Amino acid sequence: MTSRLQFELQARATGSAARAAVFRTLHNEVLTPLFMPVGTQATVKAQLPQTLEDSGSQILLANTYHLMLRPGREVFRKMGGIHRFMSWKRSVLTDSGGYQIFSLPHSRSMTEEGAVFQSYTDGRSILLSPEVSIGAQVDIGSDIMMALDQCVASTAEESVARAALELTHRWASRSLAARGDSPQAMFAIAQGALYPDLRKQSVMGLLELPFDGYAIGGLAVGEGKNEREDICGFTADLLPSDKPRYLMGVGTPLDILEAVHRGVDMFDCIIPTQVAQRGGVFTSRGYLQLRRGVYKFSDEKLDPTCHCPTCERYSRSYLHHLTKTKETLGWQLLGKHNFHFYHRLMREIRAAILEDTFLSFYHEKRAFLHEEDLDNPVIAQKSKKPKRLALGHYEIHKAWEGFASIRHIHSGEIMHARTPPMEEARRLYTDQARLSERLRESGEPLVIWDVGLGAGANAMAAIGCYEENSQPVRDLHIVSFENDLDSLRLAFRNSDQFPYLRHGGPAGILKEGSWQSKVHPGLRWTLIPGNFLEVMDKAPFPPDLIFYDMFSGKTNAEAWTMNAFHRLFAVCKGRPVELFTYTCSTASRVAMLAAGFYAAQGLSTGDKTETTIALTVEAVGPHHKLLGADWLARWHRSTARFPADIPMDDHSSWENVILQHPQFQNA
Numbered sequence: 001m002t003s004r005l006q007f008e009l010q011a012r013a014t015g016s017a018a019r020a021a022v023f024r025t026l027h028n029e030v031l032t033p034l035f036m037p038v039g040t041q042a043t044v045k046a047q048l049p050q051t052l053e054d055s056g057s058q059i060l061l062a063n064t065y066h067l068m069l070r071p072g073r074e075v076f077r078k079m080g081g082i083h084r085f086m087s088w089k090r091s092v093l094t095d096s097g098g099y100q101i102f103s104l105p106h107s108r109s110m111t112e113e114g115a116v117f118q119s120y121t122d123g124r125s126i127l128l129s130p131e132v133s134i135g136a137q138v139d140i141g142s143d144i145m146m147a148l149d150q151c152v153a154s155t156a157e158e159s160v161a162r163a164a165l166e167l168t169h170r171w172a173s174r175s176l177a178a179r180g181d182s183p184q185a186m187f188a189i190a191q192g193a194l195y196p197d198l199r200k201q202s203v204m205g206l207l208e209l210p211f212d213g214y215a216i217g218g219l220a221v222g223e224g225k226n227e228r229e230d231i232c233g234f235t236a237d238l239l240p241s242d243k244p245r246y247l248m249g250v251g252t253p254l255d256i257l258e259a260v261h262r263g264v265d266m267f268d269c270i271i272p273t274q275v276a277q278r279g280g281v282f283t284s285r286g287y288l289q290l291r292r293g294v295y296k297f298s299d300e301k302l303d304p305t306c307h308c309p310t311c312e313r314y315s316r317s318y319l320h321h322l323t324k325t326k327e328t329l330g331w332q333l334l335g336k337h338n339f340h341f342y343h344r345l346m347r348e349i350r351a352a353i354l355e356d357t358f359l360s361f362y363h364e365k366r367a368f369l370h371e372e373d374l375d376n377p378v379i380a381q382k383s384k385k386p387k388r389l390a391l392g393h394y395e396i397h398k399a400w401e402g403f404a405s406i407r408h409i410h411s412g413e414i415m416h417a418r419t420p421p422m423e424e425a426r427r428l429y430t431d432q433a434r435l436s437e438r439l440r441e442s443g444e445p446l447v448i449w450d451v452g453l454g455a456g457a458n459a460m461a462a463i464g465c466y467e468e469n470s471q472p473v474r475d476l477h478i479v480s481f482e483n484d485l486d487s488l489r490l491a492f493r494n495s496d497q498f499p500y501l502r503h504g505g506p507a508g509i510l511k512e513g514s515w516q517s518k519v520h521p522g523l524r525w526t527l528i529p530g531n532f533l534e535v536m537d538k539a540p541f542p543p544d545l546i547f548y549d550m551f552s553g554k555t556n557a558e559a560w561t562m563n564a565f566h567r568l569f570a571v572c573k574g575r576p577v578e579l580f581t582y583t584c585s586t587a588s589r590v591a592m593l594a595a596g597f598y599a600a601q602g603l604s605t606g607d608k609t610e611t612t613i614a615l616t617v618e619a620v621g622p623h624h625k626l627l628g629a630d631w632l633a634r635w636h637r638s639t640a641r642f643p644a645d646i647p648m649d650d651h652s653s654w655e656n657v658i659l660q661h662p663q664f665q666n667a
């Protein structure tokens with residue numbers, strides 16, 4: 001038999017890696033995606049097995065490490081296994097103890113044979129080897145066993161992570177051998193920290209062994225949310241489609257939704273009971289904290305759309321009281337509701353996958369699951385300690401349409417005043433530069449000079465373009481220039497208002513001055529701090545594309561002079577280079593033309609009917625609308641005809657230079 005679970009894939013969602021499946025354990029049929037409550041000590045804290053069954057729990061998780069210390073393997077052998085022992089009729093999954101070796105350092109020592117640690121119940125030295133772990137899981141009598149693995153921090157160095165995954169592979173073979181002919185299913189655990197190469201090596205090695213399912217281990221242990229989601233999606237993609245996939249230790253309802261979208265089927269987490277003990281509940285009105293005084297006189301149902309025993313019977317006022325007095329009934333009732341919420345979410349997810357409406361469901365739920373207490377927003381407490389909305393020369397500006405951008409306090413100039421930053425960045429810079437198309441062409445690494453990093457919108461648009469590209473062929477190197485990082489820092493600190501900055505990139509730039517994607521090693525970002533004209537020579541590569549997004553001539557006159565464009569032209573000359581900028585000022589266009597660039601009309605944005613593209617002759621192509629006779633006529637009527645660094649006396653000679661520019665010879 002190749003699989004003990006008779007796994008059957010039922011549906012895959014369009015536009016997402018989400019999937020629905022069914023498999024059979026020794027005790028019941030299991031529908032995926034599913035959430036598994038954690039019953040560390042053969043009990044889910046403060047919950048009756050009957051309650052769990054009623055809320056829709058299909059599998060409980062139990063911890064081998066804790067159960068082998070107490071009550072001990074012999075109790076399970078004599079009592080007829082964990083199901084009978086705790087009176088639970090459905091499935092049990094036992095972990096291997098690998099995570100506890102990692103997280104509970106009771107004077108442990110690690111060898112090829114296994115981990116030796118001291119029992120916290122009686123101080124004995126105990127060896128946890130693959131054979132011991134599997135033997136204990138056989139005695140416990142779970143439906144799904146986990147192979148013993150060595151877990152390391154997700155932030156571990158590559159050599160440490162590599163050694164751990166190699167040991168994990170050898171232990172995986174020993175775990176399988178130790179199972180013998182037991183009918184229990186067994187999952188392997190893929191490790192590799194945040195290194196895609198190691199994740200791949202780990203999965204490929206484990207696929208050679210006949211496991212019944214695969215877990216993604218070593219996440220939710222110290223990494224950022226984005227990194228976790230990237231690695232989770234990357235690893236899930238490598239796993240076979242005909243076996244269940246399990247993301248260990250994750251997570252909040254939002255984390256689970258994100259992981260389902262990336263192709264994961266099974267989850268476990270202590271969050272539903274852990275937050276319940278402290279008064280926290282997930283509801284259709286957002287995440288509520290019942291300790292808050294606003295609930296003292298609240299006669300409402302806990303969650304108006306929930307039919308769990310808690311919501312049917314008790315008011316928020318009573319639950320608030322139980323929470324404040326730390327009564328165990330409060331913990332029990334809130335935990336019960338949380339399991340109903342989790343299982344209902346999983347059923348809705350599954351239904352949406354089966355109906356193939358998951359993608360829209362995902363977008364809708366994803367927006368909602370960020371919410372906190374819609375009925376009683378936590379405003380009063382925040383106003384006591386206001387967030388700092390200004391930093392250095394910058395402050396956060398809220399447009400009346402609701403989006404945030406950064407304002408230069410002294411000049412009043414706003415970055416992306418009329419259009420949300422990311423929307424404008426895509427339209428003017430990445431879309432106009434046909435970045436997505438260029439990344440699919442083969443060639444040398446593509447270099448973008450991001451002149452005027454600001455709050456990072458243009459650079460993040462380029463990074464997003466690369467990451468969303470299904471098959472980027474070419475490497476992308478973004479070189480950002482900025483003399484004052486306060487605008488990025490300010491936006492980053494307020495990333496609730498600048499959601500595009502919730503990414504490892506800006507964090508890396510602010511901390512280290514550079515960043516390289518761990519999932520796509522061909523994607524790199526470097527910061528060159530300082531005044532652009534003084535530091536442009538420090539750029540490691542000449543540009544293919546330039547996003548020229550400096551403050552306007554009023555705030556930063558030097559950036560729009562002929563001298564500035566001369567210097568730029570010198571690094572572009574002889575190669576196809578395109579420069580995109582939001583301005584359409586006549587004087588700036590003259591500065592570009594006088595410096596040797598060709599000038600073309602760019603797309604409109606906000607209240608500007610057009611913007612500007614400067615090109616080297618090598619880059620001029622059929623999709624460019626070069627300025628022509630119309631523009632020359634307007635130029636003649638203009639009152640500000642020349643950039644600041646062309647003196648009045650020289651205007652007539654420079655007028656001839658412009659008129660003789662090759663771009664106007666056929667105009």
Ligand SMILES: [Zn+2]
Pocket residue numbers: 302303306307308309310311312337340
């Ligand atoms: Zn409820």
